[in-house]
Structure formats: structure tokens, C-alpha cells
Amino acid sequence: MYHRREILVSIGGALTTAALGGPLFAQAASSPKRNRLGVCTDSYSIRRREDRNIGAPREGFAEPLRFLAYCHDLGAGGIQLEIGTREETYASRLRRQAQDWDMFVEASIRLPRDQADLDRFEAEVVTAENAGARVLRAVMPSQGSGRRYEAYESADEFHEARKRGRRMLELAEPAVARRRIRLAVENHKDELIPERLETLKSISSEYVGACVDTGNDISFLEDPMAVVEAYAPWAFSVHLKDMAVQEYDEGFLLAEVPLGEGVLDLPRAVQILRSRHPEVRFCLEMMTRDPLKIPCLTDRYWAPMGDVPGRHLARTLRMVRTRGRKEPLPRISHLPLSEQVEIEDINVRKCLAYAAGLVC
Secondary structure (H helix, E strand, C coil): CCCHHHHHHHCCHHHHHHHHCCCCCCCCCCCCCCCCCEEEHHHHHHHHHHHHHCCCHHHCCCCHHHHHHHHHHHCCCEEEEECCCCCHHHHHHHHHHHHHCCCEEEEECCCCCCHHHHHHHHHHHHHHHHCCCCEEEEECCCCCCCCHHHHCCCHHHHHHHHHHHHHHHHHHHHHHHHHCCEEEEECCCCCCHHHHHHHHHHHCCCCEEEEEECCHHHHHCCCHHHHHHHHHHHEEEEEECEEEEEEECCEEEEEEECCCCCCCCHHHHHHHHHHHCCCCEEEECCCCCCCEEECCCCHHHHCCCCCCCHHHHHHHHHHHHHHCCCCCCCCCCCCCHHHHHHHHHHHHHHHHHHHCCCCC
8 A cells, every 4th residue: 555655765866856855847957868668557547547638638647648748757768659630730739749859659549449430540540640740559359357357248249249359450551551650559457368379370460569558467377478479579569567466365465556666577578579679669558556456266267268377367367476565555535636747757757767777
């Protein structure tokens, strides 16, 4: 559980002052050395919720130029966020500003639901291209939370959703191929490794690949390094994150933590991905929230999962029991929203500091 005083003391006075002292968008007196790690907008999901609560989303982090400016002041190398459909003059301004600051832009985009939704998708692709994005991150569609073990009642139900997702990728592929823009599909607690590889191979396009999330598939009992190895040949983008685990009575808890504080071998993951794609860009996805429950010892968890080898369960539980946190994992939902915003910003800054010697 987070306690405000402990947080501020633990990261040191200098960082605390930078994170909390003064307006959130104040220009730093001297810009920090540019870090090659970008920041995914989901790293600021609490801040975006606060923006919505005060009725100012257009002045908040949902506004791309504002988010770019804030990440520039942090010293980040780029941004990944939803750009949507915007006037060409706005998109061009975003592109020029990113270029002036030596930053990259990647866009998150929703796949077309059907033929009728294709015009919307193509318009967003054009906007992203005008903004300088050469990679579009997407997720396969799913129900509810998107987590397979929560959203579906059976394997058959999930595989029907898989078919719909594949059809959506088939619709999207010509639109990105015409513009030679890469569509990076994230492993988003949906398909297992063999399933995702089958999907990518079935599309068979040099413009459809992977956004490799380094931590998501622990929830599937998959070895994080096996995930990185499997998707490295397809990597167009990377969500870099670290994870902490802890046992509970129905399985284990899974929580994003600042880079270097979890169980992942991040230097090895970066080396594997860079060896296959030296140009691949890394974006931080540090989601500050309460731990997720992975109820892998319940029947409900297994109902939609299909054929997951028992040795994967054994390996994951062994890792949880030998490397899991002894102290409680951080929880923030009980705190006032303003304090959650502060903690979120501190976590992002800690990650960027760690990544300075890792993603360069």
C-alpha cells in the first residue's frame, strides 16, 4: 500500500521537486538529455481520468501536442497515443514539433469493425501518417476487460471472437499496405503464443506485425522471455514494462512496477528485440493501479484458455513463490485522485531514469 510520505522520501528530494513542484506543464529550466524510450499514453491513464473529471480533456493528455510537450520536458524519446482524425494542419504541426525535438510519434488505432467502419479507419491512418507516425499500434477486439480469462465463458466463445478479430485485420491490411505503414498488434491478454503466430502468418503481410508487450502474458502462464523470443521477428513496436508478482489463494497477483523493480530480465529482453530489429522503438507502459488478480487455480480461469500445458502453471507458480514480493504490492485506489496522479507521474519518471542506460 502506498503512503504519500514514504513515496516522496523513497525517490529522493530532487526527483520529488521535479515531479511535484510547480505547474504540471511548466517548462524545465534546462531540458534533460533525450531518452530513447517513448511514453505510451496509458502510462498516464489516471491523469487522463482526472482531465475528464474536470471537463478538460482537450487541454489534457488526450491532446497530442500537449502530451508531446510534457514528454519532451521529461526527456522521453517519443509518444504513443490515439490521434484520431484531425485536420492536416494540426497533424503536420505535431509531426514538425516532434521532429524539432528529435522525438518519434506512434499512433494507437482501433481496427475497422466491418466494411462500414473502413472509412473511419482509413481516415485515422491518414491522420497518423500526416503526424509522422510510421507505426500504428492496435489490439485484437474482445469483450469486457479484454482479458481472455475474464471476458469469455468457453474456448469456443473465444475462438469465435478470434475469427472476428482476424477478419478485422484482413480489412485493415490493404489500408496500411498502400501507405507502407506498419500495423503492430499487441499481445493483449488475448491470444496465446501459438495462436498469435498463426494469426500473423495467416495475414501474411510485411505491414502487419507485433507490438511486443513484455509483461502482459505472464497472466497466461507464458514465460516472458519465450514471449519476447517468439514475437521478436515480428516486432514493429515494444511496450516496455516490468512486473511484480505475489501469491494469493486463487492464484497470483500481477502488478506493473517501475522498470528494474520487478521480475523481468529487461536487459535481455531489449537485447533480443534489438538483435532482430535494431530500429524498433520502445514505449513505456507503466500503468499505476492496484494489482490484477490472475485466478489460475480456479475453473473459471481455465474455461476459455484451451490447451495450456500443465508445466506452464507449475513454472509460473514456482516463479511466484520464489521471486514474489514479500511485502504487499502497491495499491492506490484508496487514495485521493490528486495523490494517485502524483504517484503515477513519479513512477513514469523513475522508469525513464532507469531506461537511460538501457534504451539508448
